Amino acid sequence: MKIPQGFRFSAAQAGFKHQGRYDLAAIVSDRPAIAAGVFTTNKFQAAPVLQCKALLAKSDTMRGFLANSGQANACTGEQGMENCRESLTMAAQALNLEADTLLPASTGVIGAHFDMDKWRNAMPELGRNLPTGTPEDAARAIMTTDTMPKIAEAGFQLDGGEVRLLGLCKGAGMISPNMATMLGFICCDANISAEAWQIMLRDCANLSFNRVTVDGDTSTNDCVLALANGASGVAIESEDDYMLLRKHLLEVMEELAYKIVMDAEGGTKVAFIEVAGARTDEDAELVARAVGNSPLVKTALFGCDPNWGRIVAAAGRSGANFRAEAMVLKIGGVLVFRNGTPEPGNMDDLLAPIMNERDIVISIRLGTGPGSAMLLASDLSRDYVSINADYRS
Known part of the structure; x- marks a missing residue:
């Protein structure tokens, strides 16, 4: 060193x-x-x-x-x-x-x-x-x-x-x-x-x-x-x-x-949440944090469950200003959602190997604006609850 x-x-x-x-x-x-x-x-x-x-x-x-x-x-x-x-x-x-x-x-x-x-x-x-x-x-x-x-x-x-x-x-x-x-x-x-x-x-x-x-x-x-x-x-x-x-x-x-x-408490995943095409950087950050802090998204990551609907829902409630039909979602480079509807094909099979990786890239495009943000987020596991329930003991 x-x-x-x-x-x-x-x-x-x-x-x-x-x-x-x-x-x-x-x-x-x-x-x-x-x-x-x-x-x-x-x-x-x-x-x-x-x-x-x-x-x-x-x-x-x-x-x-x-x-x-x-x-x-x-x-x-x-x-x-x-x-x-x-x-x-x-x-x-x-x-x-x-x-x-x-x-x-x-x-x-x-x-x-x-x-x-x-x-x-x-x-x-x-x-x-x-x-x-x-x-x-x-x-x-x-x-x-x-x-x-x-x-x-x-x-x-x-x-x-x-x-x-x-x-x-x-x-x-x-x-x-x-x-x-x-x-x-x-x-x-x-x-x-x-x-x-x-x-x-x-x-x-x-x-x-x-x-x-x-x-x-x-x-x-x-x-x-x-x-x-x-x-x-x-x-x-x-x-x-x-x-x-x-x-x-x-x-x-x-x-x-x-x-x-x-090294997150009980963590097994690192999600790289990339948001682009937002009207402003602030809007992009609202979406990134809504997704990264969502307990439902985080538990899906822990379970290796490609439940992309939780990501879409978190983005939609973030408070960011964007058109729902403009949003495009990719997980690990695989296109899963655009024009307000899922892509055809068996997404569970396509995403299974990606969800089993430690590092998972979640890419969200909100439109054609200049705003962007990036956030690293952990998953949420049973161990996180145990560690913090016993923290003072």
């Missing part, structure tokens, strides 16, 4: 919810780094989200991230804010940093206060592991119902040398980010302006993490945080440089977004 220059990783076992596993992580830049962030639009924003916003409003230069799983520190009032700030102070001392240069992120059960003794007891291990920790250690520490750590990397050459990108994220349930229960962290060793880095992160988040859904729920804690520390010595100066960095950042974030849906 090619790790961006100037970044170190650490993880510790704090026992916030489970024993014998990492649940506290730190990612540290050896030098001040340009910081950017995008955050949940949920009205109930967790203490770490509010603290990140406050820190970034004061400075666009940071030194690292501090993240924990097991406790979301959401809906915890002023005590939650105080606990968040105290955790940053303790971590900063263990990592030899200033507290206001660490961006916090938390995930877990909403409403639970931090056990500050557990934070205090974990700090020596967090500091001790910084010289030898790995990105996988940090990625494992932020997992909740995830079944695997989620990491993506990229590298490319500019005239000044190689630029490297590394991304980590967690997320398997309560997934329908609107930013900006996912957390994402990006490390980059390029030298880039704060304004350009923030714009790039937001644009790429809109095209990746904001284009996935597992269950239609937007968390209180969703955030994607990014640092660019310039340790490679390569400056992003020209428009071509910018576009090349943006291309690779988007690839990293798209790979992470796919891994979230692939």
Whole structure:
């Protein structure tokens, strides 16, 4: 794995919810780094989200991230804010940093206060592991119902040398980010302006993490945080440089977004929902989300049932402005519906091999307009219900 220059990783076992596993992580830049962030639009924003916003409003230069799983520190009032700030102070001392240069992120059960003794007891291990920790250690520490750590990397050459990108994220349930229960962290060793880095992160988040859904729920804690520390010595100066960095950042974030849906709680399918020909992008997105969040569509996917009528019905109730007779539906490239009527032939037999694949492309054309949208969606299985029924036990 090619790790961006100037970044170190650490993880510790704090026992916030489970024993014998990492649940506290730190990612540290050896030098001040340009910081950017995008955050949940949920009205109930967790203490770490509010603290990140406050820190970034004061400075666009940071030194690292501090993240924990097991406790979301959401809906915890002023005590939650105080606990968040105290955790940053303790971590900063263990990592030899200033507290206001660490961006916090938390995930877990909403409403639970931090056990500050557990934070205090974990700090020596967090500091001790910084010289030898790995990105996988940090990625494992932020997992909740995830079944695997989620990491993506990229590298490319500019005239000044190689630029490297590394991304980590967690997320398997309560997934329908609107930013900006996912957390994402990006490390980059390029030298880039704060304004350009923030714009790039937001644009790429809109095209990746904001284009996935597992269950239609937007968390209180969703955030994607990014640092660019310039340790490679390569400056992003020209428009071509910018576009090349943006291309690779988007690839990293798209790979992470796919891994979230692939690892959805109880999930067995990833539906690539492509909508085109809409009057506007907004209309296209309404259709994509209606289909991707439909329990009937999702359970049909789980059952490998080519019940295309559920897709048509979801599109029709989406609120998008289109003519019903103009809609064309393909599943896995097979034309199944147009002109308001199904195509002739035995669709069950034609679609059976497609429905048994893990990745399934659902293509919807609404007309001849310029609007389009794409969404990755999981199926809905019996295991999803079991996992979330027992989540707090």
